[in-house]
Amino acid sequence: MREISLSQAVNEAIAEEMRRDETVFLLGEDVAEAGTPFKVLSGLVEEFGPQRILDTPISEPGFTGIAVGAAMTGLRPIVDLMFGDFIFLVMDQLCNQAAKTHYMSGGKLTVPMVLRTNLGATRRSAAQHSQSLHALVAHIPGLKVALPSSAYEAKGLLKTAVRDNNPVVIFEDKLMYQDKAPVPEEEYLIPFGQANIVREGRDVTLIGTSSMVQVAEEAADILAGQNISAEVVDPRTIVPLDEATILGSVKKTSRAVVIDEGHQSYGVTAEIASRIAEKAFYHLDAPVQRMGAMDVPIPFSPALEDLTVPTPQSVAERAGAAVRGELFHDA
Amino acid sequence: MKKAENHNAENLLRMYRQMVRIRTFEDIANELYLSAKMPGLTHMYSGQEAVAVGICEALDKTDHITSTHRGHGHCVAKGAEFKEMFSELLGKEEGYCRGKGGSMHIADQDNGNLGANAIVGGSAGIATGAALSARRLGRDSVTVCFFGDGAMGQGLLYEVMNMAALWKLPVIYACENNLYGEYTHMSEMAAGDLKARAEAFGIEAFEVDGQDVLAVNRLAQQLVARARNHEGPFFVTLNTYRYHGHHVGDINRTYYRSKEEEAHWKENRDPITNFGAWLIAEKIAGADDLTSVRETIRQEADEAVEHALGAAYPPATDVGEHVYAD
Ligand SMILES: Cc1ncc(C[n+]2csc(CCOP(=O)(O)OP(=O)(O)O)c2C)c(N)n1
Ligand SMILES: [Mg+2]
Numbered sequence: 291m292r293e294i295s296l297s298q299a300v301n302e303a304i305a306e307e308m309r310r311d312e313t314v315f316l317l318g319e320d321v322a323e324a325g326t327p328f329k330v331l332s333g334l335v336e337e338f339g340p341q342r343i344l345d346t347p348i349s350e351p352g353f354t355g356i357a358v359g360a361a362m363t364g365l366r367p368i369v370d371l372m373f374g375d376f377i378f379l380v381m382d383q384l385c386n387q388a389a390k391t392h393y394m395s396g397g398k399l400t401v402p403m404v405l406r407t408n409l410g411a412t413r414r415s416a417a418q419h420s421q422s423l424h425a426l427v428a429h430i431p432g433l434k435v436a437l438p439s440s441a442y443e444a445k446g447l448l449k450t451a452v453r454d455n456n457p458v459v460i461f462e463d464k465l466m467y468q469d470k471a472p473v474p475e476e477e478y479l480i481p482f483g484q485a486n487i488v489r490e491g492r493d494v495t496l497i498g499t500s501s502m503v504q505v506a507e508e509a510a511d512i513l514a515g516q517n518i519s520a521e522v523v524d525p526r527t528i529v530p531l532d533e534a535t536i537l538g539s540v541k542k543t544s545r546a547v548v549i550d551e552g553h554q555s556y557g558v559t560a561e562i563a564s565r566i567a568e569k570a571f572y573h574l575d576a577p578v579q580r581m582g583a584m585d586v587p588i589p590f591s592p593a594l595e596d597l598t599v600p601t602p603q604s605v606a607e608r609a610g611a612a613v614r615g616e617l618f619h620d621a
Numbered sequence: 622m623k624k625a626e627n628h629n630a631e632n633l634l635r636m637y638r639q640m641v642r643i644r645t646f647e648d649i650a651n652e653l654y655l656s657a658k659m660p661g662l663t664h665m666y667s668g669q670e671a672v673a674v675g676i677c678e679a680l681d682k683t684d685h686i687t688s689t690h691r692g693h694g695h696c697v698a699k700g701a702e703f704k705e706m707f708s709e710l711l712g713k714e715e716g717y718c719r720g721k722g723g724s725m726h727i728a729d730q731d732n733g734n735l736g737a738n739a740i741v742g743g744s745a746g747i748a749t750g751a752a753l754s755a756r757r758l759g760r761d762s763v764t765v766c767f768f769g770d771g772a773m774g775q776g777l778l779y780e781v782m783n784m785a786a787l788w789k790l791p792v793i794y795a796c797e798n799n800l801y802g803e804y805t806h807m808s809e810m811a812a813g814d815l816k817a818r819a820e821a822f823g824i825e826a827f828e829v830d831g832q833d834v835l836a837v838n839r840l841a842q843q844l845v846a847r848a849r850n851h852e853g854p855f856f857v858t859l860n861t862y863r864y865h866g867h868h869v870g871d872i873n874r875t876y877y878r879s880k881e882e883e884a885h886w887k888e889n890r891d892p893i894t895n896f897g898a899w900l901i902a903e904k905i906a907g908a909d910d911l912t913s914v915r916e917t918i919r920q921e922a923d924e925a926v927e928h929a930l931g932a933a934y935p936p937a938t939d940v941g942e943h944v945y946a947d
Contacts, residue, residue: 319802320803320804320805323877324803324804324805345805345809346774347771347810347811348771348774348775348802351776352774352776375740413661414661414712414723415725416661416722416723416725416726416739417721417726418726418740419725584940585944587721587944589940590660590661590712590718590721590723591712591713591719591723592660593937594720594721594935594937594939598940
């Protein structure tokens, strides 16, 4: 199968959906000629013109609000938010407006919009360009949240997002834009709420999201060298969450490590770990482990930044300790 | 350029020196990027020196500024030292922010620089809040809020300008119009007249040639004095140009601006060259004096960057510190 980068996969998904449906359009900063700073959208304005690939001023709440209104009245906007960190600027439009409109209208209005943005540290971009903020929006009922972990996932999930009748926030890992993966030429969609068992294993389940799927896979390689068989599960979407696949895997392996690049406290790892504890407690042989980004603003200095995120080594250590029965509670 | 009014030779030479210090700092920062010695990306201030220097030379050390992602120039102009600045850009412990901020968050509180900001328009509230502090605490200090033409798209700016006008706060909104926000010309991003937006709040607004350090400084001196005298806030558009790409990695730029346009600004409108020529014509300095100023600064900068390159990274224990104040 041909291999393309995550960036090309996103580009293809948008182009295909725009060809399929005239009402789909995209707006954001430097999305047209510049094709975004990450060059994800190069070529789209040439095909679809400036009416459908719409360059905006640096006015995030404004253009997100415009997308909400357009979505309520017949268009299907894709908002391009250059950095995930800017989600703080658009929270009102996203969480008070987009998320609640369908419910508040008694099901009469819909907001079929997609907000594409990114996450991920270790790009030396400091505290306001390195956050992984998906847990914030996952907390708000009415929003769906997708976390692609490869080019293949990015394309399939984005196409599904565009066709969904709800506001969907999709976070791409900004360090992965150039990473290639096999992506079929034929059209495909990846349904929301269906986790992917990336690799099968017996001894421990590593549940990783987005950037942390790769980390989990590398950790599984390290563990294999220690005769520990790790299963890697990628939830793909955290809202909706495929609880059944996660619980099924944990019931099989009896151990779980949940890895996500958001801050560890009050985040995605906490949610998934607590669901496992609630619904698979009697199957567990070790306490469920959570590994998120440290609870600190992401520091600029490489010497510090690299300490803030889980690594294959740290995940393998934690998972290995769980399997060997070395995790003890303080008395 | 008109003859300087409130300027003695020493002040004029200081302005020249400060502009050269910024240019030199940026040249070296760019070299650090190109030789892969600097982590991440950075946004060069080269070309805009007369704005930061013209304004900051009208401020006292106790006056505040807020800065932007393109913030090295503001930082130097407000009094920062090379060693701590290079150390910050390289993520070293000796940096102004102990390596935690980097280029986009560089700050220098001792000299009144409340910090660069990686959120466009993100410092508009901070600057206005600093002006509120000055008023409430009975200080006569003034705050200058630096931001780019692109930040005129941010709603926050209009909320705080409204309050600053209602409450007559000592703040000067300095809009550096370098014609572009990232890869888009400002004419595609801003409807109407920039100044008129401030005027709608009853804020007195001015426009000045941001390549002419004397003109900038003359206006800044007037406005700072008036702001201290409770006549603020003010808004200034400074017309200027950035020489490099949006950031150091933005090399191929012809799809959004022409090489001829860049050459025009560099060859005809350079703030340092033109001010240097004026200093010579007015017999305030000789060509040799200016050459030796530039050489001395380059040498100081080389020493500082050498030091910073060899300096230590922060210890791992630093990562969890400063999340909360004691
Ligand atoms: C809220 C926000 N939106 C977008 C960006 C990405 N961004 C960084 S700089 C920039 C352009 C800013 O233009 P301008 O204010 O004119 O400043 P200049 O770069 O020209 O100095 C953009 C869009 C950001 N940092 N913050
Ligand atoms: Mg600009």
